[in-house]
Amino acid sequence: MANQVIENLSDLISLLTELFRNGRLTSFLGYQKGTVKFKSSPLIASRAEDLAALNLDDFLHYNLTFYLKEIKGKVGLLVKGCDSRSLISLIKEGQVQKEDLYIIGIPCPGQIDVKKIAFSMGCDPEDLEDITRSEEDGVIVRFRQQVQRLTKEQALLDKCLACFYPQPLLYDVLLQGDYLPPVPPKLRGEDETARKSAAEKWAYWSAQFARCLRCYACRNICPACFCPRCVVEENMPEWISPVPTLGDNFVFHLMRLMHVAGTCTSCGECERVCPVEIPLMKLNEKMAADLKELFAFEPGVDLEKPLPFRTYRQEDPNEFIK
């Protein structure tokens, strides 16, 4: 089954319609044309008729596995490379059953970072007239009667530029398409922040976390945050005050990271939705780098390998303990 390739959208819709008709699917998660320029909206189809709105364009930012927290039953969904890793994590966590899913893989050519393009052009994202992909992984932008060619470094999301898995790791059928060639390993966790002095690091992260509004958008969008009741909403005892003070922001962000450690696949949704642009991916990548170094664990890649905090080895690092 895993070698079937779907060539175009109408083939996909007829396949899904067939799956709905024979009861293999009760819901389908896909993309539809968004109401905002350069943004697709998620499509949640519960009948074959809803599939008419299904649309695939160049702006598939959403990680649809997030909806599996709420949409149960026999669910079909579209996954990019990074989303398939979230899916593997969720299966390992026992949040979804692989048998209930029908997974359609999208080879990912790298997602376009509209904010980045608009910033480099010195305008708002809404002012850009058109963005299309060029042949050499870059994009062509039309803006005020000008046509500009941008390279992939100038146009794609940072996470895509550092992506090792543009091809989905888990799927039932694959859509036809090109994907961005995987790049040599470069984790953002080993960045300049890690080399600063302790005081500089604290000053840097204080400035970042001081902006946090505690809107919890990062938690709400996160596929790995699936607790029915989040610790930040507990008030007997109140572990973390909901008031966005610097101290509680620190505790919240470090706690969020500890909770998703091993499940977080650095899909970057938290950073994308953050209204105050806290560089959460730096923390996620730092965690990923540590897990890899200490426990040789890479989240969302291997269905069989146990999660890092569900297992142990006697020879785990011990030098830091007196």
Added chain:
Amino acid sequence: MTENAQKGKTWEPRVLAFLCRWCSYAGADLTGSSRLNYPANVRILRVPCSGRVDPLFILKALRSGLDGVLVSGCHPGDCHYTAGNYHARRKFIILSRLLEYVGLDPRRVQFSWVSAAEGDKFAQVVREVVADVKELGPNELFRIPEFAPE
């Protein structure tokens, strides 16, 4: 500055120690019954196992203004629940590195293995932790007044 320092008194750190019920707590008990001296800066909190110590407890302690945290449990292989301390060790190294990454001195949060027979080691560990924390000074990390965003 802390209230004590403002009043001209010498500042003494407060260190919270999470001790496992089976080894380290009994070890601390032995320290006392052996009449060994150790700094009175440590506040002991008994937990069933070092694996019971959620990283949130440690963060909450620092957030609440404690100057240092010590987590102590059974030596690897001696856990009453077979593997609680092995699991704890994984969480702690990740947390420790994370704290370092955001600029918190790792000496504020320390870990040790102390068995029920190591009363002298417990006294030694507490002396070292308190000395480290004294050197670091009061925990004013979360008391930065109105940090102005850029």
